[in-house]
Amino acid sequence: MSASASTVLLASGCHAGSSCGFPAPSLDSFNFKAIFTIGGIGFYKPELLALICTALVVWFFWAAFSKPKLVPTGMQSVGELGYLFVRDQIARPMIGKKGDNFMPFLVSLFFFVWALNLMEVIPIAQLPATSFIAFPASLMLMTYITYWYQAIKNQGFFGFLKNIVPGGVPFWVLPLLVIIEVARVFLIQPFTLMVRLFGNMFAGHMLLLTFTLATWYLASATPSALFAAGSAVMVVVLTAFEMFIQGLQAYIFTLLTAQYIGEGIEAAH
Amino acid sequence: MSTILAASQTIDLDGNLGAVAYGLAAIGPGVGIGLIFGHGVEAMARQPEAAGMIRQNMFIGFALTEALALLGIVMPFVFK
Numbered sequence: 473m474s475a476s477a478s479t480v481l482l483a484s485g486c487h488a489g490s491s492c493g494f495p496a497p498s499l500d501s502f503n504f505k506a507i508f509t510i511g512g513i514g515f516y517k518p519e520l521l522a523l524i525c526t527a528l529v530v531w532f533f534w535a536a537f538s539k540p541k542l543v544p545t546g547m548q549s550v551g552e553l554g555y556l557f558v559r560d561q562i563a564r565p566m567i568g569k570k571g572d573n574f575m576p577f578l579v580s581l582f583f584f585v586w587a588l589n590l591m592e593v594i595p596i597a598q599l600p601a602t603s604f605i606a607f608p609a610s611l612m613l614m615t616y617i618t619y620w621y622q623a624i625k626n627q628g629f630f631g632f633l634k635n636i637v638p639g640g641v642p643f644w645v646l647p648l649l650v651i652i653e654v655a656r657v658f659l660i661q662p663f664t665l666m667v668r669l670f671g672n673m674f675a676g677h678m679l680l681l682t683f684t685l686a687t688w689y690l691a692s693a694t695p696s697a698l699f700a701a702g703s704a705v706m707v708v709v710l711t712a713f714e715m716f717i718q719g720l721q722a723y724i725f726t727l728l729t730a731q732y733i734g735e736g737i738e739a740a741h
Numbered sequence: 742m743s744t745i746l747a748a749s750q751t752i753d754l755d756g757n758l759g760a761v762a763y764g765l766a767a768i769g770p771g772v773g774i775g776l777i778f779g780h781g782v783e784a785m786a787r788q789p790e791a792a793g794m795i796r797q798n799m800f801i802g803f804a805l806t807e808a809l810a811l812l813g814i815v816m817p818f819v820f821k
Binding site: 499565664667668670671672675720724727728731 | 793794797800801803804805807808811812814815818
């Protein structure tokens with residue numbers, strides 16, 4: 473179920489001082505055995521986590537808003553807190569008055585990404601599904617389809633292309649500027665939106681894995697046990713730091729999504 | 742470039758060059774993120790009533806700058 477290198481390490485009881493070297497986490501740590509296979513297509517742990525997260529988010533908002541009351545209590549007040557955060561911090565400042573129309577999308581996006589990220593620090597799961605590029609990539613596609621649909625609907629196809637390039641610049645800069653701006657909108661922005669989430673979660677998972685494995689590896693009846701204690705403290709500190717990063721990345725992903733949708737609705741430049 | 746390559750062949754740096762290169766690539770975004778948050782905090786101290794707006798733009802700038810460092814993490818896997 474778990475990563476190959478770390479499973480071998482934990483099973484063999486490999487510690488400092490014995491002949492085996494430190495098995496540093498690598499890309500192998502992201503290779504899993506299929507839970508089951510149907511017709512050659514495997515079902516893997518990240519997919520299971522994504523399904524669980526989907527169910528969690530749906531259950532949370534179902535519990536919060538299925539029977540809404542005027543004076544919120546319990547789950548409803550927690551749900552309203554989350555909803556109001558997305559509306560007042562993300563949708564309205566970035567999109568404006570029309571932001572409320574996109575609230576269902578933005579709230580789902582924020583909480584889904586957050587849940588996927590949070591799986592990194594949940595015991596047993598301990599794997600952020602967003603550290604597999606497919607998940608950020610498909611979320612990015614959703615964002616971009618919405619962005620381009622809104623842009624073409626509100627500005628027209630050629631209007632959108634025209635508005636990509638800022639007006640009022642000297643004509644001799646235009647050739648260069650057109651190339652840069654088209655590359656920005658159609659290449660760099662989608663790529664960085666996807667890679668930002670993926671890279672943060674990937675690097676964070678590697679970081680936690682390194683210190684967790686180091687704690688286990690160094691824990692033996694030698695002076696290296698002292699280093700193991702230091703490494704264990706680092707695991708706790710980094711787990712707290714990662715939880716902050718997870719929330720921040722979900723926020724930034726939704727914020728940028730809202731910004732792009734806002735740009736689609738009216739040209740910003 | 743050829744001198745660097747020749748040097749890397751003679752002193753056999755192959756294994757760790759990627760890590761050194763990423764360290765170098767992280768300098769720029771490191772300075773950038775420092776500037777963004779430094780100036781952001783300064784702006785919030787000057788105008789506490791605009792803190793919300795400043796924080797929002799701070800995070801957008803942070804996200805754009807951080808993307809450069811993360812590209813450095815991803816590139817070795819892209820070209821592998």
